[in-house]
Amino acid sequence: MKKLSLSLYLLIFAFIFPINAQTDKETINSIFENAVTDYTAYEQLRYLCKNIGPRLTGSPQAAAAVEYFFQELQNMGFDTVYLQETTVPNWIRGEKEVARIISSQFGTTEMHAAALGLSVETGIKGISAEIIEVKSFEELAKLGEKNVKGKIVFFNRPAFTTHYQTGAAYGGAVEQRTWGAVEAAKHGAIATIVRSVGTGKDFYPHTGVMRYKEGIPKIPAIAISTNDADILSQQLKAEPGLKVYIRTTCKQRADVKSYNVIAEIQGSENPNNYITVGGHLDSWDLGEGAHDDGTGVVQSIEVLRLFKELKIKPKNTIRAVLFMDEEIMQRGGASYAEQAKRNNEKHLFAIESDGGGTLPLGFSIDASDQILSKIQSWQDFFIPWGIYSIRKGGSGVDVDPLKGYSIALGGLIVNSQGYFDLHHAPNDVFEMVNQREMQLGAAGMAALIYLIDKNGLE
Amino acid sequence: MKKLSLSLYLLIFAFIFPINAQTDKETINSIFENAVTDYTAYEQLRYLCKNIGPRLTGSPQAAAAVEYFFQELQNMGFDTVYLQETTVPNWIRGEKEVARIISSQFGTTEMHAAALGLSVETGIKGISAEIIEVKSFEELAKLGEKNVKGKIVFFNRPAFTTHYQTGAAYGGAVEQRTWGAVEAAKHGAIATIVRSVGTGKDFYPHTGVMRYKEGIPKIPAIAISTNDADILSQQLKAEPGLKVYIRTTCKQRADVKSYNVIAEIQGSENPNNYITVGGHLDSWDLGEGAHDDGTGVVQSIEVLRLFKELKIKPKNTIRAVLFMDEEIMQRGGASYAEQAKRNNEKHLFAIESDGGGTLPLGFSIDASDQILSKIQSWQDFFIPWGIYSIRKGGSGVDVDPLKGYSIALGGLIVNSQGYFDLHHAPNDVFEMVNQREMQLGAAGMAALIYLIDKNGLE
Numbered sequence A, B: 001m002k003k004l005s006l007s008l009y010l011l012i013f014a015f016i017f018p019i020n021a022q023t024d025k026e027t028i029n030s031i032f033e034n035a036v037t038d039y040t041a042y043e044q045l046r047y048l049c050k051n052i053g054p055r056l057t058g059s060p061q062a063a064a065a066v067e068y069f070f071q072e073l074q075n076m077g078f079d080t081v082y083l084q085e086t087t088v089p090n091w092i093r094g095e096k097e098v099a100r101i102i103s104s105q106f107g108t109t110e111m112h113a114a115a116l117g118l119s120v121e122t123g124i125k126g127i128s129a130e131i132i133e134v135k136s137f138e139e140l141a142k143l144g145e146k147n148v149k150g151k152i153v154f155f156n157r158p159a160f161t162t163h164y165q166t167g168a169a170y171g172g173a174v175e176q177r178t179w180g181a182v183e184a185a186k187h188g189a190i191a192t193i194v195r196s197v198g199t200g201k202d203f204y205p206h207t208g209v210m211r212y213k214e215g216i217p218k219i220p221a222i223a224i225s226t227n228d229a230d231i232l233s234q235q236l237k238a239e240p241g242l243k244v245y246i247r248t249t250c251k252q253r254a255d256v257k258s259y260n261v262i263a264e265i266q267g268s269e270n271p272n273n274y275i276t277v278g279g280h281l282d283s284w285d286l287g288e289g290a291h292d293d294g295t296g297v298v299q300s301i302e303v304l305r306l307f308k309e310l311k312i313k314p315k316n317t318i319r320a321v322l323f324m325d326e327e328i329m330q331r332g333g334a335s336y337a338e339q340a341k342r343n344n345e346k347h348l349f350a351i352e353s354d355g356g357g358t359l360p361l362g363f364s365i366d367a368s369d370q371i372l373s374k375i376q377s378w379q380d381f382f383i384p385w386g387i388y389s390i391r392k393g394g395s396g397v398d399v400d401p402l403k404g405y406s407i408a409l410g411g412l413i414v415n416s417q418g419y420f421d422l423h424h425a426p427n428d429v430f431e432m433v434n435q436r437e438m439q440l441g442a443a444g445m446a447a448l449i450y451l452i453d454k455n456g457l458e
Helices: A006-015 A024-036 A040-052 A062-076 A137-148 A166-173 A173-186 A225-240 A292-309 A331-342 A369-376 A377-383 A437-455 B006-016 B024-037 B040-052 B060-075 B137-148 B166-173 B175-186 B224-239 B290-309 B333-342 B369-376 B378-383 B434-457
Strands: A079-090 A098-103 A107-110 A112-117 A127-134 A150-155 A191-193 A221-224 A243-247 A251-265 A272-278 A316-323 A348-353 A360-366 A389-393 A409-412 B082-093 B098-103 B107-110 B113-115 B127-134 B152-155 B191-195 B223-224 B245-246 B251-265 B269-280 B316-323 B346-352 B359-365 B389-392 B409-415
Touching: A024 A377, A024 A437, A024 B113, A024 B152, A040 A062, A040 A292, A062 A079, A062 A107, A062 A316, A062 A360, A079 A331, A098 A225, A107 A369, A112 B137, A127 A191, A127 A225, A137 A292, A137 B024, A150 A173, A150 A225, A150 A243, A166 A173, A173 A191, A173 A221, A191 A225, A191 A243, A191 B333, A221 A225, A225 B107, A225 B191, A243 B245, A251 A292, A251 A331, A272 A292, A272 A437, A292 A316, A292 A437, A316 A331, A316 A437, A316 B024, A331 B098, A348 A437, A348 B098, A360 A437, A369 A389, A369 A437, A377 A437, A409 A437, A437 B166, A437 B409, B006 B107, B024 B290, B024 B434, B040 B060, B040 B290, B040 B434, B060 B082, B060 B223, B060 B251, B060 B290, B060 B316, B082 B333, B098 B224, B127 B137, B127 B191, B127 B224, B137 B175, B152 B175, B152 B245, B175 B191, B191 B224, B191 B245, B223 B224, B245 B434, B251 B290, B251 B333, B269 B290, B269 B333, B290 B434, B346 B434, B359 B369, B359 B434, B369 B389, B409 B434
Parallel strands: A127 A150, A150 A191, A191 A221, A272 A316, A272 A348, A348 A409, A360 A389, B127 B152, B152 B191, B191 B223, B269 B316, B269 B346, B346 B409, B359 B389
Antiparallel strands: A079 A251, A098 A107, A098 A243, A112 A221, A127 A243, A251 A316, A360 A409, B082 B251, B098 B107, B098 B245, B113 B223, B127 B245, B251 B316, B359 B409
């Protein structure tokens, strides 16, 4: 036999060069290229934002989001799709809030306001009282009970925006929202108004969670927009003793049952080893929860879609987890970690996308220096796709309970410049999301998971 | 004298460490920090977009933009502010275009259309003819006169969007817009319809300039939105021989006088050496010309504002140039280079911002390898501000006529993911611009100019 038949040639060729013997570079490029041209996740996000809408933890909309994605993930044909029970708070906003400056000099000014999550209500009659402005808890403490008692404390320290990462601006101001009511109540205040913790100059109020402390009276807390905060501050300067009227009817109801939604592609070699990618399904209720965190949800699903579509067979099980209740009590994240430990699952890596679906710029890695170095050694795969910074740092609220249990944790770092203009605010809507930017983020996480799955971390 | 007085200490201290003896790192950080917290440029952009609006080369609005910035730059107190004459085309869109599919099967479909810049009109009666779809000039040539004559050619090659830089997608499709009418007319077509050269899936038509060639009949050319292009293509598949009606009343009038607007901070050592930063003042007329290129205009002014505000005294003269007529004939850029050469000005560097006012990611440098290396040696100043890529590449249409004359040219590289969703389209509006992203771009150019001014390029 002097001549091999064509089919025999092909057979030998296929044996020597198996079909999936792509280089890592080719695989990673195909992940990005497939992602930016695909609209599955973007259309899921549209449905979530426009057909389900805002989905406060414990609300019917949050339950609808669970149901929608449970069906959607089954339709997409992943190996396993299931719900993981958790118990979540059920705080209800009630009627549209009223916040009104009553000035003898400037007349009446209606402000754009929103009750903070977990706040008690003023009740239907509202509260009218003198306002006192402070920029810090120290300033408040110096004023003391004699200046504060019976008044409404107005926390007006702006987010300092000089840092490149706007998260730093947020982090520097958010204590006023979270702990302002506790600090004010210590000195006898009857309510608090906080300047919205955001980077924009506009009329959008930004809500967010606040906390009470046992033994300290629970007083109502609202946020007003940054522009309204400036107006209130100006009027107060011109007219000390100025009064403000606020009215909220928010209520805390009994906890309800809810779920994380989980889908898996089973690992071919180590099905009981897990790599998790997640975002949170619940959102605040003023906008549509598009960037916070609809994008993280659909990106997590997109990671699985990319593996399936590109026929990448992972060694370890890849899980997309749509966490419930990130915004209020973080019960979904806690339940997920508890369950993992109870089942003795081995967790290699868990990454979260909860900084908005904007242009991805890097990964924040919470792991030993050795593991960080290994991940950084893959940097060159990512640079052509704009992901240039792999650095040590935190992960995210929902995967953090796995800390010390998972070998490494991670967070997707994205363009944060506009995020705190819309964070927890009415303008966090679908239209603010760019399909390509969101998909690049999903592809970045898929590529990182591909490399970790293939090479391990240790 | 055993003890120096405090004032004497201070005097000696001030002598050894002059007040402005900041390190480069401190100066550059102060440029970025000042920029992201300042709203001067953002408010100028708002005025340009909302009070002046779209400003087609040669239009009264373009003249109003010249007048506004001439006044504004004088008010800002720069050393020199002047107008530089140029002569520009005066193409007028006329009435809202009509583009209508007339199908026996699907009924009548109105498409979202816009005449291409410099196109001749169909006239008030419009043109109704059979449509023929092609994806390339090669396909068109194969079809030849027997299939094309008397018909409307529909160029429907989409922008391929797999590349990270969307400019590549645009570049791969734009010949259909620029030269489609010439190619179609060669084979006897009577008009052309081009799929909008954009990355979005929506109903926005994207205009842009087209060209004719001497000796080839001038036929009308319009763009339709990408969604309309898909609809037209589907209907045509189902119904070969489908007819389309189009009507445009655009007209080419005689050239008019116009201006580049120029402001300078004079160099303290070499006032006749120039560093230029520019953007273009004219825009297409469907949106507000916000990202294209209102942001480039106000960023260029911002560079000067930052030098002045931070009391950075440049050795060389720093010039902000607001170019006229980038979109149609690029006469402003040509006039600027001619004038520079006529006056024997020494040009060190000219950088342009014309890719949108989005997150800055790098600089494209058009210079020798040696100069590129010198600029790359400054990389570490920029990384904390997200500018991680300094690479060889082109500059921009308006500064390019200085090529071979200026020691180096440059372009600001920004996040391009969303740019071609709104480029030349109705959604290029002020609301799409984020103040911080735009200001980071301005600061990046200011910092680069600061380093070039201080250290030279050779």
